[in-house]
Every structure is written in structure tokens, then in C-alpha cells.
Amino acid sequence: MTKELTSIAIEYHIENLDKDVLIQLYKGMLKPRLIEEKMLILLRQGKISKWFSGIGQEAIAVGVTMALNKEEYILPMHRNLGVFTSRNIPLHRLFGQWQGKASGFTKGRDRSFHFGTQEYKIVGMISHLGPQLGVADGIALASKLKNKNEVTAVFTGEGGTSEGDFHEALNVASVWQLPVLFCVENNGYGLSTPTKEQYNCANIADRGLGYGMESHIIDGNNIVEVYTKVNALAQSIRENPRPVLLEFKTFRMRGHEEASGVKYVPKELMDDWAIKDPVLNFETFLKENDFLSKSESTSIKAKIIEEINKNLDIAFAEEAIISSEIIELDDVYHEFDYKEFKEIKNTKEIRFIDAISDSLKQSMERHDDLVIMGQDIAEYGGAFKITAGFIEQFGKARVRNTPICESAIVETAMGLSIAGIKSIVEMQFADFVTSGFNPVVNYLAKSHYRWGQQADVVIRMPCGGGVAAGPFHSQTNEAWFTKTPGLKVVYPAFPYDAKGLLATAINDPNPVLFFEHKGLYRSIRQEVPADYYTLPFGKASLIKEGHDVTIISYGAAVHWALETLENNPEISADLIDLRTLQPLDTETIYKSVKKTGKAIVLHEDSLFGGIASDISALIMEHCFEFLDAPVKRVASMETPIPFVSQLETQYLSKNKFEPALKSLLEY
Template sequence: MTSGQFNYQNHNLDNVILLALYKNMLKPRLVEEKMLVLLRQGKISKWFSGIGQEAISVGVTMALNSNEYILPMHRNLGVFTTREIPLSQLFAQWQGKASGFTKGRDRSFHFGTQDYKIIGMISHLGPQLGVADGIALASKLKNKNEVTAVFTGEGGTSEGDFHEALNVASVWELPVLFCVENNGYGLSTPTNQQYNCENIADRGLGYGMESHIIDGNNIIEVYSKMNTIAESVRQNPRPVLIEFKTFRIRGHEEASGTKYVPNDVLDMWSEKDPITNFELFLRDSNILNEEENKRLKADILNEINKHLDIAYSEDEIIPNEANELNDVFHSFENKIVSSCSGFKEIRFIDAVSEGLKQSMQRDNSLVIMGQDIAEYGGAFKITEGFIGAFGKDRIRNTPICESAIIETAYGLSIAGIKSIVEMQFADFVSSGFNPVVNLLAKSYYRWGQNADIVIRMPCGGDVGAGPFHSQTNEAWFTKTPGLKVVYPAFPYDVKGLLASSINDPNPVLFFEHKGLYRSIRQEVPVDYFTLPIGKANLVKTGKDITVISYGAAVHWALETLKKNPQISADVIDLRTLQPLDLEAIFNSVKKTGKAIILQEDSLFGGIASDISAQIMEQCFEYLDAPVKRVASLDTPIPFLKTLENQYLPKNRFEAELIAILKY
């Protein structure tokens, strides 16, 4: 039957389904209209309208089972209302009330809820595509026969995350429905300035991926085709790219307006409104009469007003500093496990490998992902033989796509699976920087979802590897709240702290100095054991000065002191940079009265600066000399060995140590 702009073929849908489709589209439309009024009244701060696109949100959501995850964008209100999230909670979220999903810490749809299997986006639009990969991977590993649907706009397909996520999903045959809402404009930029192919769906061919184009304003077409696709993917797991042709009648957000859209285009799409056309169809088909329609709208408006009153009546949030600080990390008790067996002398690199292997044996769902880590055993052969022990599902070679794999790890965490991501070199994490600092770090604080991930970071110089394979870039992350940073210097510590990092439900960046891999040996327990994160180690005691360091620089400091036996020094190996053991530092400095901090990182902006400031602020009256920082030059790290020797601080440390002792 035809109606308005569409030829509605009902595909044997019964009247109950047809009415549910209409009701589920009508509800977000009426909510939006109310929100636009509140926006003009200054009662909410911002609004991204999805008016004209409701059929996509509703059709996709109704095609999925309630236990299947959906990752919507900021124009997908219909996902939230169709999953029947209480409106009062949504209103509280938009008004910054405590009963909202983010306790006033984020706005709009920047939240998720495990109760309704909805994972919201962040403003960096691409990462959630990779997150969907992780959720779908978990479904596949658990043999759940579930699909995951993720939304993006046509503008978001220009981001590298789109390419990476689709490529990973295709290579791993993940059951993801990539739903692209092509509404003609990325903010004000038309599609002909975003991409140069006719249809976004055409890109599926390049990924070896099935793709479809669906009329995004025809609710019956959306629901029926998505229902068929979803059921097929449940039975035969694979990714599918779906392009929905649609339009947003209002601006990108209300402040931007629609002046950049030609009037005839607006008029054409207004005539294709998914709700008015479907309403006409239902009336013409004698499925919905005028009286029933009025009653339905009245019921929804009453629900809106009732739930607005609930949100309005809630008290404003009173800022509480302790609450804010306590919600940066997921709290947990790190149970210290002691080894019951003997010791054996192993190298630093062997301690890493043993720590990983024993954790994999204790947790049979733990997954390791990284480039060349499977049959090849990794760039440093740390995971050599792991495929035979744990299989390809758990030891996963990845394409070269740091961003997507970190996002995939987050998706695994959402679905209850811990993962370890190996950066082939710590330098390469810059290609995945956004999801680390904006997704993982902020997740628990924003909406209570921990990111249960360890990122292994082979780092450091003194190996003649040049500017892109030698950085020690811990300072990129120590200043980002929500990340833990562990940086051991000895085989014993690396094995025990790696086990603890894997047990920690928060995101941990685990730095492993490449120069120590095969140069340092130590007696280490044979069995599994753990060490406390956030506790420094006093590796040498003395009375004249406190030497504070971490990583390879600890060994440089010890070598210098060995050459100068007349110097009596406390040597503190920090082991963990975030959280930092300030108590150990302060206790030592108060005893010795002098402090020197040695780091391999370049001087400006490194963690030594923060430690120095903390000592000056908290121990000033105990100091007999200024706090001294010794670090690498403020240049990129060079390749040529003579230049690298000049760059690194180990040859300057002795002179600086002796000078501060004479102060």
C-alpha cells in the first residue's frame, strides 16, 4: 500500500508490530519537541536533534534482541526510548542531576548503561566503532550468537577509526552491524566534500564486507531489512555495512541552524518525514484511528510531563571533592599472592613472558592482542609458544591499527573480558592516543564502566633505535587522570607487578624497558605471585641524599654509586608512576635532606618535575639544597650512538650528584 512519499510493503508484519513501530517513533519525536522548548527556556544546555531520523533508531533497536548491545550517537534518542529507559533518568542526565547516568559529569548522550545494553559515544566520533568490535568479539568468544549494532554519521566515516574498525571486523568475522546514518551533512559540510564515492555502502567491497542501502525514512523497510540481516548474522557471524539514506530537518545542534541547506532540499525531506507518512499509512489502512492517535499522543505527553516533574524535583548536585576523586578509578582490593615455590634466575624478558603465561593459565578468558604476537611470538619473542598453549582465539594477531585494537579491548571489557594489548613499541601508542586518554581514562569517572585493560609498552633508549623506537613516553599518560602507569626496573618486580596490573580492573600502561630485556637477571619466584601497585622500593639505603628513579635509570644510578662508594644514598625505585608513592619519597627526603631525581625522559614536562614540586611543597623545611632533576636533552632521541650517549642523562648524572652533595 502506498502512503505519502513511501510505498509501504508491510512484509507480513502484524498490526501489533506496526503500531509498536509508530509508537516508538512518536515518543522520541514528542520528547524532542519538549526538549527544544526547554532549550529555549535555558533549562538544558544543548540539544542535537534527530527529528527526521527516528525510523532508523527505532527500526534498528526493534530488530535487535534486548540482550544485544547498541552503540548509538547523539541523534539516536529512539534507541534509548525504545529500550524503555525511564524518561526521568534521561531528563536528569540532560539537566546534570545525580540520578542521571553521569552524575553531572557529562552531558547529552555521552553515557552508557549496562542495564539496557546501550553504550554511548564520546565527542571523538570514531572510537565507538572499534568498541563495537570488542563487544562482538566477546559474543563470538562466548558463542552467544548475538549481534552488536553501532551507529555513525556519514561525516564519521571520514575518520581513520571507521577504516580500522571495519577492517578488524572483516578480518576477524565479527558480528557487527555498522549503521551509517547518511543525512547529507557533517555539521555544515555536504557529502560531496566528505567523500568522493557515490554511496558509503560501496566501501564494503574494499573490506570484503556485505553492504546494504536502506531508505532510512521508511520504518517498515528499516525494521524488516534489519530484522532479516540481524537474524542472518546471528546464524552466520560476520560484519555488515548498512547505509541509511536520510536527512536531519534541524541543525547539527540547535545553535548552528540550517541556513547552509537549500530551501528546496529542506522542503523535499520534510515531505519524507518518517512519522507523518507512517501515521497516514496506518490511518489509511484502518490500523489507527484519529481518536486512538490522540490518546496515544496524550499518554506520551503525560509521561513526559510526569517524568520532567520527577527530574525537576531532584535536588541540584552539591560538589563533593572526595566523591569526584574517588570515582576516577574503580576501587578494588589487590590481594597479594606470595609464591610457594623456589626461585630461579631469569632475565627481565623472561619475567614478562612468565607473568603473562601464568596469568593466562589462571584466567581462561584472558585475551592478548597485538601485532605479530601469535605464531611469530612478538617483536621481542615474549609470546613465543603462546599459540600452542592458549590458541588463536586468545592470542590474537591484529592488523596494524593501534586505535581500533585499544577500542576493541574496551569493548571486551564492557562485555566482561579482560585483555592485554601489546604495543609493538611504546612509540606507536601515539596512533592510538585518543582512545587511551579520552575513552579508557575517562570511562569509569563518566559513567561507572571500568576499562579492564593492560597496555604493554616496550620502551626506552640506549639501544640505538632512533626517534621512533626509543621513546620513553610515560609522561604522556601520568598526567591523565584515570590511567595507571607501572614502570618496573627488575625481573622480580616486572613479574609481580604485571600480575597485579592484570588483576587491576582499571586501565594500566605497563612500561617495559627494551634495554633491560636481556641485560638484567635476577632471582625470581617460579610460581605466580603479585606485588602491590603504588608502592616504591627502597633498593639501597644511605644518609647523605635521596636518589629517585625508575626503569633503566635506576641501574644507571646504582652503577654511579658503585663507582663512588663514599656516597651514602637512599635509592628509591618508584616502580609505579601513577599512583605515585609520595610517602616513601617524603620519608626518605626528610631523613637525608637532599634529593636528586633521575629520569630517562627529556627534562621539560617529565614526571621528575612533578616529584620535585611535591618535595618542595611538602618537605621544604627539611631540605639542605634545591631538588635536582637530571634527564635527557630536550630533543628527540637520535639514532647515532655517540649522539644518543650525549642525549641520555646517565653520563651526566655523576657530576650532578656530586655537585648537589657539595651544596
């Protein structure tokens, strides 16, 4: 900070700001600038591993943060150091975060600004950029549902506006009139790609018209303009909740990250923006107008530098994290204190689909702020009519039709969880989760491990074949999610299990993928308790007991196995219905296999990469000396699932099971 300007290139209008506010704005920008200058030195010394510079953009982060109340959430990007410093996070914790120390916010599990903190109402980004926009929708929705009159501010860059998440999040915010400030830092380049190759409109703010959304262009290097305009908008949004799109015109003065450099940027463009430096211009303005003397400026800088060095010493002195497998594994999931609610013996015979509906309804009654979101679930009652009548009992605020935007709705659910509200997302078909795959596996699954934030979300997954629905409505894609640490996967086969397990899934603070086989909805009936009850995860059901073979299955395939055993009464088998795939009840599997000596795993999914492969491997590793034959896997064909009945019948593993079982018994 040795440079001084002889004149200023930014015009400031300070009519309603007193000296104290002006000095606070100055200090607010100066602090992240001085921290960054120190970090660049440490980077060259190899004392931090990476740095994404926000030099030249400090006015945006600082101005927005100072305009918001401290209890209002901000979702920053990796160049928004000013958000963190303006919320007065202790510097040694920030420095510890960047060095992978325990005093940081992610226990060394993530770097840079990829973290959140409820204490300071900050929710950091993930590298995929776009998902945080939808998360902001969820936090804002919670504010609106709780009548808190709060604003949520979320940042992205001009490159991030090219992602589908940007469109989805703005569309949802507009349709639901959510109090979100969408802050786009248009800094000229996405890594090396200039704006002219990112979008083909004059201004990003122009897109607001397409969403029916108010929008503004703000000089992102003018701290006074940023602060006053955002402050006025925030006050207005608190009184009249609505989304607003803000485009901050600024420039990235250093590389995307330091290693990338800026050789691709024309020198004259760098020179033009260097003149508009937000810190130096404002400092010069304050001095010229007698708000700040040279000695005061020197003193302020000296105090900040002293604070930086003092906190760096604390961070450097902290011991390195000692790795522990137990701690790492324990932190993948939020602790769940399972409470058993026992069923009353007042039962009624209901279908599988009725059990799902009853469980949802009773959970909505038990959790008075639980929200259900999905396409056509309100007045229409959902594609399968599971939520028919819900809107009359619970209202549209809690039973929410969504636009067709799976990604944004999963992200909104995450935002609700951050704000303390449980939610259920209905995928109209499990196949459609691909459109929301990123936030499921990268945001929901990893948030607790990364920074201790639970994702209190249930995603309902109507799935499965046998209904002549073809390749896009018939997949059973559970294996995509059993592979992802941090997710729980539930797949019941009977109405009783479906009702109790769904209640548990909603109580569980972790993200749960709840698979519901469409073919079972109206074909399977069972006596089920009318009252609310829960069933534990990770406990398989031993449906039949025998001594010749262990059959392991779940979902519709359990019924195929039952049918086979009924047709072959001479076969004495243990039939295990897994019920939950993550967590998996290996104890019941091993106990049975050690008794029978033979095992066959049946599922509807195609074979390669399916969960049968992992179960087979587990049995081979833990029960090998008890086996009298190789473990057998039976699954569907290695093709997409076809539509026409004769092809679908050929595809499904149902008709393959009986000959495979008999072959194993004869081994």
C-alpha cells in the same frame, strides 16, 4: 505534531508484519519525536543547556533497536534518542541526565547522550565519534568468544566515516568476522559540510567491497524497511557471524545542534525531505489502511505527552547535585580490591624478558578468558618473542594477531571490557601508542569516571633508548599518561618487580600502561620466584639506604644510579625505585627526603614536562623545611632521541647523573 499529510511519499511493504508490530513501530517513533519537541521548548527556556536533534531520523534508531534482542548491545550517537526510548529507559532518568542530575547516568559529569548503561545494554558515544566503532568490535568479539550468537549494532554518521577509526574498525571486523552491524546514518551534512565534501564515492555502502564486507543501502525514513531488513540481517548474523555495513539514507532536518541552525542548507532540499518525514508518513499510512484511527492516534499522543510531563516533573523536582571532592576523586578509578599472592621460595634466575613472559603465561592460565592482542604476537611470538609458544598453549582465539591499527585494537580491548573480558594489548613499541592515543586518554581513562564502566585493559609498552633504534622506536613516553587521570602507569626496573607488577596490572580492573624498557629485556637477570605472585601498586622499593642524599628513579635509570653508587662507594644514599608512577608512593619519598635533606630525581625522559618536575614540586611543597639544597632533576636532552651511538649517548641522562649528584652533595 499538528501536521497531517494528505498523501504519503514513502512506500511501505508490510507483508509479514501484523498490526501489533506496526503500532509498536509507530509508538516507537512517536515517543522520541514528542520528547524532542518538548526539549526544544525547554532549550529556549534555558532549562537544558544543549540539544542535538534527531528529528526526521527516528525510523533508523527505532527500527534498528526493535530488530535487536534486548540483551544485544547498541552503541548509538547523539541523534539516536529512539535507541534509548525503545530500550524503555525511564524518562525521568534521561531528563535527569540532560539536566545534570544524580538520577542520570553520569552524575552530572557528562551531558547529552555521552553515557552508557549496562542495565539497558547501551554504550554511548564520545565526542570523537570514531572510537565507538572499534568498541563495537570488542563487544562483538566477546560474543563470538563466548558463543553467545548475538549481534552488536553501532551507529555513526557520514562525517564519522572520514575518520581513520571507521576504516580500522571495519577492517578488523572483517578480518575477524565479527557480528557487527555498522549503521551509517547518511543525513546529508557533518555540521555544515555537505557529503560531496566528505567523500568522493557514490555511496558509503560501496566501501563494503573494499573490506570484503556485505553492505546494503536502506531508506532511513522508512520504518518498515529499516525494521524488516535489519531484523532479517540480525537473524542471519546470529547464525552466521559476520560484519555488515548499512547505509541509511536520511536527512538532518535541524542544525548540527540547535545553536548552529540550518541557513547553509538550500530551502528546496529541506522542503524535499520534509515531505519524507518518517513519523507523519507512517501515521498517515496506518490511518489510510485502517490500522490506526484518528482517535487512537490522539490517545497515543496524549499518553506519551502525559508520560513526558510526569517524568519532567520528577526530574525538575530532584535536588541539584552537591559537589564533593571526595566522591569525584574516588570515582576516577574503579575500586580495586588488591589480593596479595605471595611467592613461593622456589626461585630461578631469569632475564627481565622472561619475567614478563612468565607473568603473562601464568595470568593466561589463571584468567581463562584473558585475551592478548598485538601485531605479530601469535605464531611469530611478538617483536621481542615474549609470547613465543603462547599460541600452542592458548590458541589463536586468545592470542590474536592484529592488523596494524593501534586505535581500533585499543578500542576493541575496551569493548571486551564492557562485555566482561580482560585483555592485554601489546604496542610493538611504546612510540606507536600515538596511533591509538585518542582511545587511551579519552575512552579508557574517562569511562569509569563518566558512567562507572571499568576499562579492564593492560597496554604493554616496550620503550626506551640505549639500543640504537632512533626517534620512532626509543622514546620513553610515560609522562604523556601520568598526566591523564584514570590511567595507571607502571615502570619496573627488575625482573622480580616486572613479574609481580604485571600480574597485578592484569588483575586490576582499571587501564594500566605497563612500561618495559627494551634495554633491560636481555641485560638484567635476577632470582625470581617460579610461581605466580603479585606486588602492590603505589609501593616504591628502597634499594639502598644512606644518609647523604635521596636518589629517586625508575626503569633503566635505576641501574644507572646503581652503577654510579658502585663507582662512588663513599656516597651514602637512599636509592628509591618508584616502580609505579601512577599511583605514586609519595610517603616513601617524603620520609627519605626528610631524613637526608637532599633529593635528586633521575629519569630517561627529556626534562621539561617529565615526571621529575612533578616529584620535585611535591618535595618542595611537602618537605621544604627539611631541605638543605634545591631538589635536582637529571634527564635527557630536549631533543628527539637520535640513532647513532655517539649522539644517543650524548642525549641520554646516564652520563649526566654522576656530576649532577656530586654537585648536589657539595651544595
